[in-house]
Amino acid sequence: MSMQEWVALALLIAGCFFYLAGTIGLLRFGDVHSRLHALTKADNLGLMLVCAGLAVLAADWRTSALLVLIWLLGLLAATVSAHLIARHARRDGK
């Protein structure tokens, strides 16, 4: 495997690790707010690392730009979604 593939592999593995961390947080934390916290942060970081790894693998600026766009949108959507879910949970009295 070339250098490019090694770098992409490292980034992908790191990304998958963060997704695992997010899932563990979802299953193990005790409160909806802490689960929200763990999940959003870990998943977005995982998405960034996965997108970075795939961009390195693709080595094509159009694909990389699209991947960056998808990551940024994912960040935006996850932020607003987390905020709305937390507000809803607070209305519940939690």
Next chain:
Amino acid sequence: MSQILGLAVLFLLLNLVAGLWRVARGPTAADRMLAALLFGSTTVAVLLIMAEWMTMPALRSVALLFVMLAGIVTIAFFGLPAGDDER
């Protein structure tokens, strides 16, 4: 490299399956919606990896759509009255 991509997809899918437990458990509605958010994010990653693995660039457009729609379903969820779930 291709095999590693396949393994990554499998790993993320197993994460998804694990998240189903939280949808079943709850206890609040926000918990279930939160797990659905996990699914959306994981599915985006799976689609992006599959775009490379199966060489189907169109899957990146599908990932883009998913990201857009995650926000919309959450906004709709926000409208549900508080307390709509068992404790």
Next chain:
Amino acid sequence: MLSSHLIDLVLALGMVVLALQVVSERAVLRSIILFVVFGLVMALAWTRLKAPDLALAEAAIGAGVTGALMMMAWRRLLIINPREPADTPRGRSRVAIPVALLAAALVATIGLSALFIDPPTDTAGRIALDEMVDTGLGNPVTGVLLLFRNLDTLLEMAVLLIALLGARAISKPAHPNEAAVVETGTPLVGALLAILVPLSILISTHLLLAGTNEPGGAFQAGAVLAAGGVALVLTARLQPGDRPGVIAQVAVTAGLVAFIGIGVGVMAFGETLLVLPDTWAVYVIETAMMVSIGLTLVLLFAGAPALVGRRT
């Protein structure tokens, strides 16, 4: 490769388990969320089956708009008939699983028997793929939808219009606050909309134009437009109105009118009915269809004959 088999196995089992849970779960909100998740997994299944057009459509319509629609419907039911958290039904319906398994067995029988039929050598699909070279289009799905079987697509547009008229006929006049779920002052939502709505217009245009050569097309583009419109309705930027304006009425019927107009118009030039002259006709019809589909879906979502800008 072993991992691809395992992936397909996980997806297939996941879909079956999710489907059984959606059907048998008594608590409605849980069912709805499971349905959205099911849509996600199904979109992944379509990608594994190498059908990106279907994955696009499933993502936009199945997971997104339908999920939001069901949550809105549940919300309105709760407004009419409020219930305490203690009243949430628990457990699973006993009848649902056997019925679902019976229906699944029926579908499986039909599907499996189709697998064991020897396909004839001269199928319509093969002929269509051969003819694709002459059409100038790169995407066989668009070729089938708009050139070879465009009568079906035309009738689908008519069905969509009839559905809208039917919904209009039986719905009450809309209360402006019923469709919106987010108070206008909620932070962050405005920022999301400021990016999502223009992006949905951009992406739908891209899908429309790319649909002739890559996965995409009018239905997917219309669904993305509808998603942007649904976001506006949910956040009270667009509110239900009473009387549709001229533009709305034209937009809703544009797809059907364009299709019939061009399809019948070619007869004046000696061609057979619905044989489209060239790729420009495909572009015109697809654009009109995209606008109609998008607007119809948003109107059906809002449950109103028309949409007006925010009045507050």
